[in-house]
Amino acid sequence: MRAKASDMHSKDCVKVAVRVRPFNKRERDAGSRCIISLVSTSISIQDPRDCHNRRSFCFDYAYWSHSGFTRDQTGLFVPEEPGGRYADQHSVFQDLGVGILENALQGYNATLLAYGQTGSGKSYSMVGYGPNKGLVPKLCDRLFEAIRENQENRQCQVFFSMLEIYNEQVVDLLSRGSRTAGGLRVREELQRGFYVEGLRKIPCENALQVEQLMEQGTRTRTTAATQMNANSSRSHMLIILQLKQIFSKESITKQSNINLVDLAGSERQRSSGSEADRLKEGTAINLSLTTLGNVIRLLRFVWFALFLHVAGSISFLHIRSCSPSSALADVAVGKKVVHIPYRDSVLTKLLQSALGGNSRTVMIATLSPADICYEESLSTLRYAERAKRIQNRAVVNESPTERLVKELKAENARLLQKLSRMDQEGRRATDESKELRQLLTQNELQIRAIQTLWEQHLQEALKDWEQQYANITQERRMMQMYPYILNINEDAQLSGVVKLFIQEGEWGIGLCDSAPRSISIKGLGIQEHHAVFRNEQRRVTLTPLTGSKVIVNGNAVYETAELQHLDRLILGSNCTYLFVGYPSERGGEDWSRYDYDYFQSELAAAEGIHLSESNTGCSQTDPSLLAVFYDYIQLMPMVAEANQISQELSKGVEFKLEIKNLALSDSRGHDLQKDIVVRVTAAGSKQVWMWSKAKFVNRKFLMEEVYQQFKAAQHEDNRVEGLLAVVLPRDKDPFWDPVEPLLLGTTHLWLQSLAFRIPLEEQLEVLGSEGTEEAILQAQLVPCTSTGLPLGEDDILIDPSEVLGRRLDFQLVLDQCCGVRWIREARNRGIQIGFRVFDCSEPLYTPAVWHNINPLLDHRVQFTSLQTSQRLLDYLQSSAVVLELWGLQEGCSVLSSSLGAVRMTAEGAFIIDLLHPSQAALSDSAELSCSVRALQQDVEELKSLNESLRKENHSLREQLNAVKNGGDGARGRSLRPSCDAEFARALKVFYHSMTSVRGQLQRLRRHRPSEESDLLGLRLFVDEQSRLLRDFSEQLEDGVSTLKQDVAAIVRRKRERSGIWS
């Protein structure tokens, strides 16, 4: 569907289009829902977590490219039926491209920006994939068509430039020389505004040439990215087409710049939770995008001010122009000056004319339709909404060069006139006329130089073309003769652009630049001589050389391996290639499934982390698990790279991915979610840090920056040795953090016994996030009096609801921790235990204990509820205190409880259960209802057991009454407590057995095969698992049958006694 809004803005407002792409594989796997809908030019987005929250926006164009399409024989995506709502590349071009082209032909500057999160379809819209050509190639096709059609009345020149802005450095993607350190300079001239000094401008005469240049640029981008270990999603790609039209009849020259910009991914790396990084975000990486956002936000404000000014609401509006190419740089509204920060970043400098200046500008905002991208999509829509308020003032440009020719010609005419006047006056050739003639020839030479410049450029470019063309033809020929490896990049746009051929014989691969019979590749972790390919008798093998990392199909190889067609290779930390065999081995298979995700999933699978493959198409995988899986495979290569960087910079820091089971810190022990953390270890000091995903990603940006600076310095000064440790001040060192206490593991102390006022003593296994045993903790729960005296057996309750409304006191005792792994590993460490009970506002900690593997804690805390609520009772019956084992390291401060907001009794007990029931219901109704729903099954069973006991009791009581009515009241009264006590004892025994059953269940839940398990390992795991299961069911059955027997015995005894009475 393509729709155009009525022309509601004046012509020079930035035109904004939005486009929704189809689901990608990840989204389909996750069973994503489409949360975007389009009606005409308005677009609505639905908050997946709140059905009442739907936002609508209206734009100039809105494109539905999500569904309703098929792929035709040529691979083109087209609407399923003619006139269907699917917007294909052609219809997007018809609206946006044609307009830009017309503007350019009229002599206006034009700009097209693609904005959106990574993977949302920016490059698809701008450049396109395969036959689905995007706006840039289509625009070039049409441009040269228009030039051919109008050949008689104008002469046209087209110059093509392509550049990348990465980390505020400008890289010329068409440069033939080596990269300049620090990138190209952006300069400013009064007439031209900002421009890139020394950027290659290549004259083109047809669309094919442009396509080849784009290919060349993409290839440079790809190799530069691997070499510098940069991520393309964080770079901006700019194509500048300069169009000069010379209308000789009218003697006018029009010149226009067309900027085509594929912006960096708009996603922000949000820091999770309250935790923020000590080091500032790798801001430089997104400085350009951030500044673009600021410029757009302020320009919208200016637009609003202009509106108020026109409406008479503000009387003073002053616009100060900074350079002629832009309309606005500083705007004064009333006394306030609004500064538009164009100069703050490279991108905004280069786009100054496109934003609030002399250009007709279009923005295409691309969106993922999936619920999991809600936040990013909403933020893209808000951004686009702001952009449409920007007003530009485009004018038709006259080229200064042509004016110069005109001026020179005029001057020549003047000089000639003067000369002829002198001749007429019969004056002899004086010095003056000699000078005039000299000037004349000079001017003429200059005119000719200007006019032949284009021809010369073209000649040079033609030579380049021929070379390029020969290379391409050669490559095509080689593809049909030899096997080769094909690069696979995280950015689909950069995949498959590098092909390295393996001809017959032996070929070394590595950094080796000039060695004969070698294939040179650059990238993190690639050694000088990395591996050897042998191609003999049409079989290709790969042999890793000592110390180099080679992975084939997910598995590390150390010896010669024969390669099969479509094998996946990873060389070094993360240079990924697909092996393409001899043409005879290639079938008609679809290679596109071997994308970057495929490589990383395969690697994760080899580590034992995988999703169960569903062949049915309807995936059953839990979405939160999927998210963790994709996080894992996203971080995996980054961790490998970080380790490599650390090694090359001799930082001695190691990174390791861990999956943290959040169930470990859930008070109900639910197997809720998992999260990814990165464990950071300093090899020398044995200091350990745990970084969240967000923190790691931010640090990785900063590490890359440090690494690139190091590489640049190494390049400049050959003496800098790679093995020298790079010393950074601590406030700039992304590898360092102050040491902090570390959460080593948790254990659950279930509270149910407290509801019955039964004491409990436990040996608890403290488990780390990966299921490792970190320590054994001896703990007790002691129901007690207000003064802390333990209650006796007679105080045991049969019905926990009896406690409602009454005072409840209990103590949590932490006796000792045994076999603490953390301290066993390094004796200079210490531990603390942290816990939080019910609504106690602060976590509490035991004092720190150091240097001891079996430290005595001897810590006793009393809690008091002055008036026990249903909520507390529910909590006791269904929850556990999560006891956290914190590891202390030398130099870190210990954890302490801030008791400011905590209320205490005179005896020093912590008061819990403070909220009034209605308040509690209000504040926490969601949690409460959740808690009610989530009462575990075994609790239910216990309740129903209780219920049947109660019935039994009731019937006994009735019998008693009958007896009483019979006249023997005293004996009846004396019977009841003794019976109840018997039940209570039986229950207590049962209860104790259930606690250990529960422990067993927890162990079972956490029991996972080890990451390195091979088949044998897995078999052992299965045996172990079945043993655990058997133990579990035996314990469960034992417990239940003991209870049954006890109850039966009690009932029998009662019957016997009542038999005596009756």
Ligand SMILES: Nc1ncnc2c1ncn2[C@@H]1O[C@H](COP(=O)(O)OP(=O)(O)O)[C@@H](O)[C@H]1O
């Ligand atoms: N409109 C669309 N129709 C079909 N496929 C699309 C569309 N937009 C994007 N894609 C696919 O989604 C993937 C990511 O798109 P891409 O343009 O590379 O994202 P970006 O440049 O925003 O990071 C690519 O594989 C691309 O083919």
Ligand SMILES: [Mg+2]
């Ligand atoms: Mg892209």
